[in-house]
Amino acid sequence: MTQSRRALNVADLREAARRSLPRALFEFIDRGTEDEVALRENRLAFERIRLRPRVGVDVSIRSQAVSLFGREQAMPLAVAPTGIAPLAWFDGEVAVARAAAAAGIPFAIATASLTAMERLAAEAGGRLWFQLYAFTDARITVGLIERARAAGFEALIVTLDTPVFPNREYNLRNGFAVPVRMSPRLALDVLGHPGWLMSVLLRYRLRGGLPVSANLPEPYRRLIARDPDAVAASRSAALTWEDVRAIRDRWPGIFMVKGIMRSDDARRAVVCGADAIIVSNHGGRTLDSALAPIDALPGIADCVGDAATVLMDGGVRRGSDVVKALARGARAVLVGRAPLYGVAAGGQAGAAHALALLRREIDLCLALAGCPRAAEISAELLADCRRAVSCPEFSNRKQAGGDAWRTPRG
Numbered sequence: 001m002t003q004s005r006r007a008l009n010v011a012d013l014r015e016a017a018r019r020s021l022p023r024a025l026f027e028f029i030d031r032g033t034e035d036e037v038a039l040r041e042n043r044l045a046f047e048r049i050r051l052r053p054r055v056g057v058d059v060s061i062r063s064q065a066v067s068l069f070g071r072e073q074a075m076p077l078a079v080a081p082t083g084i085a086p087l088a089w090f091d092g093e094v095a096v097a098r099a100a101a102a103a104g105i106p107f108a109i110a111t112a113s114l115t116a117m118e119r120l121a122a123e124a125g126g127r128l129w130f131q132l133y134a135f136t137d138a139r140i141t142v143g144l145i146e147r148a149r150a151a152g153f154e155a156l157i158v159t160l161d162t163p164v165f166p167n168r169e170y171n172l173r174n175g176f177a178v179p180v181r182m183s184p185r186l187a188l189d190v191l192g193h194p195g196w197l198m199s200v201l202l203r204y205r206l207r208g209g210l211p212v213s214a215n216l217p218e219p220y221r222r223l224i225a226r227d228p229d230a231v232a233a234s235r236s237a238a239l240t241w242e243d244v245r246a247i248r249d250r251w252p253g254i255f256m257v258k259g260i261m262r263s264d265d266a267r268r269a270v271v272c273g274a275d276a277i278i279v280s281n282h283g284g285r286t287l288d289s290a291l292a293p294i295d296a297l298p299g300i301a302d303c304v305g306d307a308a309t310v311l312m313d314g315g316v317r318r319g320s321d322v323v324k325a326l327a328r329g330a331r332a333v334l335v336g337r338a339p340l341y342g343v344a345a346g347g348q349a350g351a352a353h354a355l356a357l358l359r360r361e362i363d364l365c366l367a368l369a370g371c372p373r374a375a376e377i378s379a380e381l382l383a384d385c386r387r388a389v390s391c392p393e394f395s396n397r398k399q400a401g402g403d404a405w406r407t408p409r410g
Protein backbone atom coordinates (compact mmCIF):
# COMPACT_ATOMS: atom_id res chain seq x y z
CA MET A 1 0.00 0.00 0.00
CA THR A 2 1.43 3.41 -0.91
CA GLN A 3 1.62 6.28 1.56
CA SER A 4 -1.35 7.93 -0.07
CA ARG A 5 -3.59 4.84 0.09
CA ARG A 6 -3.06 4.57 3.84
CA ALA A 7 -4.28 8.14 4.38
CA LEU A 8 -7.60 8.28 6.20
CA ASN A 9 -8.12 11.97 5.58
CA VAL A 10 -6.64 15.03 3.90
CA ALA A 11 -4.53 15.76 6.99
CA ASP A 12 -2.84 12.35 6.56
CA LEU A 13 -2.15 13.17 2.91
CA ARG A 14 -0.66 16.49 3.98
CA GLU A 15 1.66 14.65 6.35
CA ALA A 16 2.66 12.21 3.59
CA ALA A 17 3.36 15.17 1.28
CA ARG A 18 5.42 16.84 3.99
CA ARG A 19 7.62 13.76 4.24
CA SER A 20 7.97 13.31 0.46
CA LEU A 21 8.75 16.83 -0.68
CA PRO A 22 11.78 19.02 -0.10
CA ARG A 23 10.84 21.39 2.70
CA ALA A 24 11.06 24.48 0.49
CA LEU A 25 8.57 23.03 -1.98
CA PHE A 26 6.23 21.70 0.72
CA GLU A 27 6.16 25.12 2.38
CA PHE A 28 5.45 26.81 -0.95
CA ILE A 29 2.37 24.63 -1.29
CA ASP A 30 1.30 24.54 2.34
CA ARG A 31 1.92 27.95 3.81
CA GLY A 32 0.34 31.41 3.60
CA THR A 33 1.82 34.87 3.92
CA GLU A 34 3.34 36.93 6.74
CA ASP A 35 1.93 35.66 10.06
CA GLU A 36 -0.45 33.20 8.35
CA VAL A 37 -3.50 34.65 10.06
CA ALA A 38 -5.67 34.21 6.96
CA LEU A 39 -4.43 30.66 6.47
CA ARG A 40 -5.40 29.70 10.04
CA GLU A 41 -8.65 31.60 9.89
CA ASN A 42 -9.72 29.72 6.76
CA ARG A 43 -9.78 26.56 8.89
CA LEU A 44 -11.03 28.11 12.13
CA ALA A 45 -13.99 29.68 10.37
CA PHE A 46 -15.10 26.26 9.13
CA GLU A 47 -14.62 24.78 12.59
CA ARG A 48 -16.83 27.45 14.16
CA ILE A 49 -19.80 26.48 12.01
CA ARG A 50 -22.18 23.94 13.50
CA LEU A 51 -24.80 21.98 11.65
CA ARG A 52 -28.26 21.15 12.95
CA PRO A 53 -28.83 17.54 11.94
CA ARG A 54 -32.30 16.37 10.99
CA VAL A 55 -33.32 12.85 12.01
CA GLY A 56 -36.06 10.49 10.95
CA VAL A 57 -35.27 11.08 7.29
CA ASP A 58 -34.73 8.25 4.80
CA VAL A 59 -31.07 8.69 3.91
CA SER A 60 -30.60 5.23 2.44
CA ILE A 61 -30.19 6.73 -1.04
CA ARG A 62 -27.93 9.76 -1.25
CA SER A 63 -26.69 11.98 -4.04
CA GLN A 64 -24.03 14.65 -4.03
CA ALA A 65 -24.61 15.55 -7.67
CA VAL A 66 -25.05 19.25 -8.40
CA SER A 67 -25.72 21.12 -11.60
CA LEU A 68 -22.96 23.48 -12.65
CA PHE A 69 -23.48 25.69 -15.69
CA GLY A 70 -26.24 23.47 -17.01
CA ARG A 71 -24.37 20.20 -16.58
CA GLU A 72 -24.78 17.72 -13.78
CA GLN A 73 -21.56 16.73 -12.06
CA ALA A 74 -20.83 13.92 -9.66
CA MET A 75 -19.70 15.99 -6.66
CA PRO A 76 -19.97 19.64 -5.58
CA LEU A 77 -16.20 20.05 -6.10
CA ALA A 78 -13.72 21.44 -8.61
CA VAL A 79 -9.92 21.53 -8.52
CA ALA A 80 -8.61 25.08 -8.02
CA PRO A 81 -5.77 26.50 -10.14
CA THR A 82 -2.37 26.11 -8.48
CA GLY A 83 0.00 25.25 -11.32
CA ILE A 84 2.60 23.68 -9.06
CA ALA A 85 1.64 19.97 -9.26
CA PRO A 86 4.44 19.17 -11.79
CA LEU A 87 6.97 19.86 -9.02
CA ALA A 88 5.10 17.70 -6.51
CA TRP A 89 5.13 14.70 -8.88
CA PHE A 90 6.58 14.09 -12.33
CA ASP A 91 3.97 15.42 -14.76
CA GLY A 92 1.76 15.99 -11.71
CA GLU A 93 -0.64 18.42 -13.32
CA VAL A 94 -1.82 15.93 -15.94
CA ALA A 95 -2.10 13.41 -13.08
CA VAL A 96 -4.37 15.69 -11.00
CA ALA A 97 -6.44 16.66 -14.03
CA ARG A 98 -6.99 13.00 -14.90
CA ALA A 99 -7.99 12.27 -11.31
CA ALA A 100 -10.50 15.15 -11.49
CA ALA A 101 -11.87 13.87 -14.81
CA ALA A 102 -12.26 10.37 -13.35
CA ALA A 103 -14.09 11.85 -10.35
CA GLY A 104 -16.39 13.75 -12.72
CA ILE A 105 -15.37 17.24 -11.57
CA PRO A 106 -13.77 20.24 -13.34
CA PHE A 107 -10.05 21.01 -13.19
CA ALA A 108 -8.62 24.53 -13.47
CA ILE A 109 -5.17 25.15 -14.91
CA ALA A 110 -3.31 28.32 -13.87
CA THR A 111 -1.68 30.97 -16.06
CA ALA A 112 1.52 30.28 -14.11
CA SER A 113 1.17 26.54 -14.59
CA LEU A 114 4.17 24.41 -15.45
CA THR A 115 2.09 22.43 -17.96
CA ALA A 116 1.08 23.88 -21.33
CA MET A 117 -2.66 24.35 -21.55
CA GLU A 118 -2.80 22.71 -25.00
CA ARG A 119 -1.08 19.59 -23.68
CA LEU A 120 -3.41 19.39 -20.72
CA ALA A 121 -6.44 19.75 -22.99
CA ALA A 122 -5.12 16.98 -25.25
CA GLU A 123 -4.14 14.54 -22.50
CA ALA A 124 -6.33 15.03 -19.44
CA GLY A 125 -9.95 14.82 -20.62
CA GLY A 126 -12.84 16.06 -18.48
CA ARG A 127 -14.11 19.56 -17.86
CA LEU A 128 -11.26 22.08 -18.06
CA TRP A 129 -11.14 25.70 -16.93
CA PHE A 130 -8.34 28.21 -17.58
CA GLN A 131 -7.30 30.72 -14.88
CA LEU A 132 -6.04 34.04 -16.22
CA TYR A 133 -3.75 36.64 -14.73
CA ALA A 134 -3.75 39.88 -16.73
CA PHE A 135 -0.42 41.24 -17.92
CA THR A 136 0.73 44.84 -18.37
CA ASP A 137 1.30 43.98 -22.00
CA ALA A 138 -2.29 43.40 -23.15
CA ARG A 139 -1.05 41.29 -26.07
CA ILE A 140 0.01 38.57 -23.62
CA THR A 141 -3.40 38.57 -21.95
CA VAL A 142 -5.21 38.44 -25.27
CA GLY A 143 -2.87 35.70 -26.51
CA LEU A 144 -3.64 33.55 -23.47
CA ILE A 145 -7.40 34.03 -23.92
CA GLU A 146 -7.15 33.06 -27.59
CA ARG A 147 -5.11 29.96 -26.79
CA ALA A 148 -7.54 28.85 -24.08
CA ARG A 149 -10.38 29.31 -26.54
CA ALA A 150 -8.61 27.41 -29.32
CA ALA A 151 -7.73 24.57 -26.90
CA GLY A 152 -11.43 24.19 -26.06
CA PHE A 153 -11.44 25.25 -22.39
CA GLU A 154 -14.97 25.43 -21.03
CA ALA A 155 -14.44 28.41 -18.74
CA LEU A 156 -12.16 31.35 -18.14
CA ILE A 157 -11.43 32.41 -14.55
CA VAL A 158 -9.94 35.86 -14.02
CA THR A 159 -8.15 36.11 -10.68
CA LEU A 160 -8.29 39.59 -9.18
CA ASP A 161 -6.90 39.11 -5.67
CA THR A 162 -3.17 39.24 -6.46
CA PRO A 163 -2.42 42.64 -8.03
CA VAL A 164 1.08 42.53 -6.51
CA PHE A 165 3.30 39.70 -5.35
CA PRO A 166 2.44 38.81 -1.72
CA ASN A 167 4.89 38.68 1.16
CA ARG A 168 5.89 35.02 1.52
CA GLU A 169 8.78 35.19 3.94
CA TYR A 170 9.36 31.44 4.13
CA ASN A 171 10.13 31.45 0.39
CA LEU A 172 12.81 34.03 0.99
CA ARG A 173 14.25 31.98 3.87
CA ASN A 174 14.13 28.72 1.89
CA GLY A 175 15.42 30.30 -1.29
CA PHE A 176 12.50 28.80 -3.21
CA ALA A 177 11.17 30.29 -6.43
CA VAL A 178 9.50 29.06 -9.59
CA PRO A 179 11.35 28.21 -11.75
CA VAL A 180 13.57 26.47 -9.25
CA ARG A 181 17.10 27.86 -8.95
CA MET A 182 19.47 25.60 -7.07
CA SER A 183 21.24 27.09 -4.08
CA PRO A 184 23.45 25.17 -1.60
CA ARG A 185 20.58 25.32 0.89
CA LEU A 186 18.03 23.98 -1.58
CA ALA A 187 20.47 21.29 -2.76
CA LEU A 188 20.82 20.02 0.83
CA ASP A 189 17.04 20.07 1.22
CA VAL A 190 16.67 18.02 -2.00
CA LEU A 191 19.37 15.53 -0.95
CA GLY A 192 17.36 14.89 2.21
CA HIS A 193 14.45 13.70 0.02
CA PRO A 194 16.01 11.06 -2.24
CA GLY A 195 12.63 9.74 -3.39
CA TRP A 196 11.69 13.14 -4.82
CA LEU A 197 15.21 13.60 -6.19
CA MET A 198 15.03 10.35 -8.16
CA SER A 199 11.40 10.32 -9.21
CA VAL A 200 10.90 13.99 -9.99
CA LEU A 201 14.12 15.99 -10.31
CA LEU A 202 16.21 13.39 -12.15
CA ARG A 203 13.38 12.49 -14.53
CA TYR A 204 13.04 16.15 -15.50
CA ARG A 205 16.81 16.48 -15.83
CA LEU A 206 16.81 13.51 -18.23
CA ARG A 207 14.07 15.22 -20.21
CA GLY A 208 16.01 18.49 -20.51
CA GLY A 209 15.40 20.35 -17.24
CA LEU A 210 12.86 21.38 -14.66
CA PRO A 211 9.62 22.77 -16.11
CA VAL A 212 9.05 26.52 -16.37
CA SER A 213 5.81 28.46 -16.77
CA ALA A 214 4.63 26.71 -19.89
CA ASN A 215 1.81 29.09 -20.73
CA LEU A 216 3.91 32.20 -21.01
CA PRO A 217 4.63 33.21 -24.58
CA GLU A 218 8.15 33.90 -25.78
CA PRO A 219 10.21 35.88 -24.86
CA TYR A 220 8.78 35.54 -21.32
CA ARG A 221 9.19 31.79 -21.21
CA ARG A 222 12.94 32.11 -21.76
CA LEU A 223 13.15 35.22 -19.60
CA ILE A 224 11.58 33.53 -16.60
CA ALA A 225 14.49 31.11 -16.34
CA ARG A 226 16.88 34.06 -16.09
CA ASP A 227 14.79 36.66 -14.27
CA PRO A 228 11.55 35.42 -12.66
CA ASP A 229 11.08 38.76 -10.92
CA ALA A 230 10.86 40.56 -14.25
CA VAL A 231 8.11 38.21 -15.34
CA ALA A 232 6.24 38.60 -12.03
CA ALA A 233 6.49 42.37 -12.45
CA SER A 234 4.95 42.10 -15.90
CA ARG A 235 1.61 41.12 -14.32
CA SER A 236 -0.79 44.01 -14.26
CA ALA A 237 -1.33 45.79 -10.93
CA ALA A 238 -3.58 48.29 -12.68
CA LEU A 239 -6.42 45.94 -13.60
CA THR A 240 -9.86 47.50 -13.10
CA TRP A 241 -13.45 46.43 -13.71
CA GLU A 242 -13.26 48.02 -17.15
CA ASP A 243 -10.51 45.55 -18.04
CA VAL A 244 -12.57 42.71 -16.60
CA ARG A 245 -15.41 43.68 -18.89
CA ALA A 246 -13.03 43.85 -21.87
CA ILE A 247 -11.72 40.36 -21.04
CA ARG A 248 -15.28 39.10 -20.77
CA ASP A 249 -16.07 40.53 -24.21
CA ARG A 250 -13.25 38.46 -25.70
CA TRP A 251 -14.37 35.21 -24.08
CA PRO A 252 -17.43 33.44 -25.50
CA GLY A 253 -17.60 30.70 -22.86
CA ILE A 254 -18.35 30.55 -19.15
CA PHE A 255 -16.70 33.47 -17.37
CA MET A 256 -15.78 33.53 -13.68
CA VAL A 257 -14.18 36.11 -11.43
CA LYS A 258 -12.02 34.70 -8.62
CA GLY A 259 -10.92 36.41 -5.43
CA ILE A 260 -14.20 38.16 -4.56
CA MET A 261 -14.67 38.86 -0.84
CA ARG A 262 -17.32 41.61 -0.81
CA SER A 263 -20.90 41.89 -2.01
CA ASP A 264 -20.28 45.15 -3.88
CA ASP A 265 -17.43 43.53 -5.85
CA ALA A 266 -19.63 40.51 -6.53
CA ARG A 267 -22.25 42.84 -7.97
CA ARG A 268 -19.60 44.56 -10.12
CA ALA A 269 -18.44 41.19 -11.42
CA VAL A 270 -22.01 40.30 -12.40
CA VAL A 271 -22.44 43.65 -14.12
CA CYS A 272 -19.23 42.88 -16.07
CA GLY A 273 -20.81 39.67 -17.31
CA ALA A 274 -19.54 37.08 -14.84
CA ASP A 275 -21.41 33.78 -14.94
CA ALA A 276 -19.81 32.81 -11.64
CA ILE A 277 -18.15 34.42 -8.65
CA ILE A 278 -15.45 32.54 -6.78
CA VAL A 279 -15.38 33.73 -3.18
CA SER A 280 -11.72 33.24 -2.29
CA ASN A 281 -8.77 34.70 -0.41
CA HIS A 282 -6.35 32.65 -2.52
CA GLY A 283 -6.05 30.03 0.21
CA GLY A 284 -4.65 32.64 2.64
CA ARG A 285 -1.76 33.35 0.27
CA THR A 286 -2.36 37.04 -0.45
CA LEU A 287 -3.73 39.55 2.11
CA ASP A 288 -2.94 38.12 5.52
CA SER A 289 -5.66 40.18 7.21
CA ALA A 290 -8.38 38.97 4.86
CA LEU A 291 -11.45 37.36 6.37
CA ALA A 292 -12.18 33.71 5.65
CA PRO A 293 -14.09 33.10 2.40
CA ILE A 294 -16.60 30.86 4.21
CA ASP A 295 -17.49 33.91 6.36
CA ALA A 296 -17.70 36.22 3.34
CA LEU A 297 -19.88 33.73 1.50
CA PRO A 298 -23.41 34.20 2.96
CA GLY A 299 -23.55 37.95 2.32
CA ILE A 300 -22.23 37.53 -1.21
CA ALA A 301 -24.57 34.63 -2.00
CA ASP A 302 -27.55 36.65 -0.73
CA CYS A 303 -26.53 39.64 -2.79
CA VAL A 304 -25.87 37.72 -6.00
CA GLY A 305 -28.99 35.55 -5.76
CA ASP A 306 -29.72 33.88 -9.08
CA ALA A 307 -27.75 36.44 -11.10
CA ALA A 308 -24.64 34.22 -11.10
CA THR A 309 -23.35 30.93 -9.73
CA VAL A 310 -21.51 31.34 -6.44
CA LEU A 311 -18.49 29.12 -5.78
CA MET A 312 -16.00 29.35 -2.93
CA ASP A 313 -12.59 28.05 -1.91
CA GLY A 314 -10.13 28.30 0.97
CA GLY A 315 -9.53 25.86 3.81
CA VAL A 316 -11.66 22.97 2.57
CA ARG A 317 -10.18 19.80 4.10
CA ARG A 318 -13.25 17.78 5.12
CA GLY A 319 -16.46 16.73 3.44
CA SER A 320 -18.38 18.57 6.17
CA ASP A 321 -16.63 21.80 5.03
CA VAL A 322 -18.18 21.29 1.61
CA VAL A 323 -21.62 20.75 3.14
CA LYS A 324 -21.20 23.91 5.25
CA ALA A 325 -20.24 25.93 2.17
CA LEU A 326 -23.30 24.67 0.32
CA ALA A 327 -25.46 25.56 3.32
CA ARG A 328 -23.99 29.06 3.27
CA GLY A 329 -24.92 29.56 -0.36
CA ALA A 330 -22.19 28.08 -2.59
CA ARG A 331 -23.19 25.86 -5.50
CA ALA A 332 -19.86 24.02 -5.27
CA VAL A 333 -16.38 24.50 -3.79
CA LEU A 334 -12.87 24.41 -5.19
CA VAL A 335 -10.01 22.60 -3.51
CA GLY A 336 -6.41 23.71 -4.00
CA ARG A 337 -4.09 22.08 -1.49
CA ALA A 338 -6.04 18.85 -0.87
CA PRO A 339 -5.33 17.36 -4.33
CA LEU A 340 -1.78 18.80 -4.22
CA TYR A 341 -1.07 16.88 -1.01
CA GLY A 342 -2.56 13.82 -2.70
CA VAL A 343 -0.48 14.05 -5.87
CA ALA A 344 2.69 14.68 -3.85
CA ALA A 345 1.97 11.57 -1.80
CA GLY A 346 1.05 9.23 -4.65
CA GLY A 347 0.70 10.78 -8.13
CA GLN A 348 -2.62 10.35 -9.90
CA ALA A 349 -3.73 7.67 -7.42
CA GLY A 350 -2.91 10.04 -4.55
CA ALA A 351 -4.88 12.92 -6.09
CA ALA A 352 -7.76 10.52 -6.77
CA HIS A 353 -7.57 9.37 -3.16
CA ALA A 354 -7.84 12.98 -1.91
CA LEU A 355 -11.00 13.45 -3.97
CA ALA A 356 -12.37 10.05 -2.91
CA LEU A 357 -11.83 10.88 0.77
CA LEU A 358 -13.73 14.12 0.36
CA ARG A 359 -16.45 12.30 -1.55
CA ARG A 360 -16.84 9.73 1.22
CA GLU A 361 -16.91 12.41 3.92
CA ILE A 362 -19.51 14.48 2.04
CA ASP A 363 -21.63 11.35 1.71
CA LEU A 364 -21.35 10.59 5.44
CA CYS A 365 -22.15 14.17 6.35
CA LEU A 366 -25.25 14.16 4.11
CA ALA A 367 -26.45 10.97 5.82
CA LEU A 368 -25.72 12.08 9.38
CA ALA A 369 -27.16 15.55 8.84
CA GLY A 370 -30.37 14.06 7.44
CA CYS A 371 -30.00 15.76 4.07
CA PRO A 372 -29.58 13.04 1.45
CA ARG A 373 -29.32 15.32 -1.58
CA ALA A 374 -26.50 17.85 -1.79
CA ALA A 375 -28.50 19.92 -4.28
CA GLU A 376 -31.15 20.51 -1.60
CA ILE A 377 -28.85 21.75 1.16
CA SER A 378 -29.87 25.17 2.43
CA ALA A 379 -29.15 27.57 5.31
CA GLU A 380 -31.77 25.69 7.27
CA LEU A 381 -29.07 23.09 8.04
CA LEU A 382 -26.93 25.64 9.91
CA ALA A 383 -27.12 25.84 13.70
CA ASP A 384 -27.17 29.65 13.58
CA CYS A 385 -29.93 29.79 10.99
CA ARG A 386 -32.33 32.48 12.17
CA ARG A 387 -35.08 31.39 9.83
CA ALA A 388 -37.79 29.46 11.71
CA VAL A 389 -38.02 25.92 10.44
CA SER A 390 -41.59 25.32 9.39
CA CYS A 391 -43.26 22.15 10.56
CA PRO A 392 -46.86 22.37 9.25
CA GLU A 393 -47.88 19.02 10.65
CA PHE A 394 -46.90 20.10 14.16
CA SER A 395 -48.40 23.61 13.93
CA ASN A 396 -51.79 22.40 12.68
CA ARG A 397 -52.13 19.85 15.43
CA LYS A 398 -50.89 22.29 18.06
CA GLN A 399 -53.53 24.81 16.98
CA ALA A 400 -56.18 22.13 17.40
CA GLY A 401 -55.27 22.27 21.09
CA GLY A 402 -54.32 19.90 23.89
CA ASP A 403 -52.51 16.77 22.95
CA ALA A 404 -54.01 16.65 19.45
CA TRP A 405 -50.57 16.75 17.86
CA ARG A 406 -49.68 13.44 19.38
CA THR A 407 -50.65 10.52 17.21
CA PRO A 408 -52.94 8.33 19.34
CA ARG A 409 -51.48 4.96 20.12
CA GLY A 410 -53.53 2.04 18.89
Ligand SMILES: Cc1cc2nc3c(=O)[nH]c(=O)nc-3n(C[C@H](O)[C@H](O)[C@H](O)COP(=O)(O)O)c2cc1C
Nearest residue numbers: 029080081082110159282283313314315335336337
Ligand atom coordinates in the same frame (compact mmCIF):
# COMPACT_ATOMS: atom_id res chain seq x y z
C1 LIG B 1 0.65 26.38 -4.32
C2 LIG B 1 -0.53 27.21 -4.73
C3 LIG B 1 -0.48 27.95 -5.90
C4 LIG B 1 -1.59 28.72 -6.29
N1 LIG B 1 -1.55 29.41 -7.48
C5 LIG B 1 -2.66 30.07 -7.90
C6 LIG B 1 -2.68 30.70 -9.17
O1 LIG B 1 -1.70 30.66 -9.93
N2 LIG B 1 -3.82 31.34 -9.54
C7 LIG B 1 -4.92 31.41 -8.72
O2 LIG B 1 -5.94 32.00 -9.09
N3 LIG B 1 -4.92 30.82 -7.50
C8 LIG B 1 -3.82 30.14 -7.10
N4 LIG B 1 -3.83 29.53 -5.87
C9 LIG B 1 -5.04 29.59 -5.01
C10 LIG B 1 -5.99 28.43 -5.32
O3 LIG B 1 -6.54 28.54 -6.60
C11 LIG B 1 -7.13 28.38 -4.31
O4 LIG B 1 -7.77 29.64 -4.27
C12 LIG B 1 -6.68 27.99 -2.90
O5 LIG B 1 -5.66 27.03 -2.96
C13 LIG B 1 -7.85 27.43 -2.11
O6 LIG B 1 -7.49 27.16 -0.79
P1 LIG B 1 -7.08 25.68 -0.28
O7 LIG B 1 -5.71 25.43 -0.80
O8 LIG B 1 -7.12 25.83 1.18
O9 LIG B 1 -8.08 24.72 -0.84
C14 LIG B 1 -2.74 28.76 -5.47
C15 LIG B 1 -2.77 28.01 -4.28
C16 LIG B 1 -1.70 27.23 -3.92
C17 LIG B 1 -1.78 26.42 -2.65
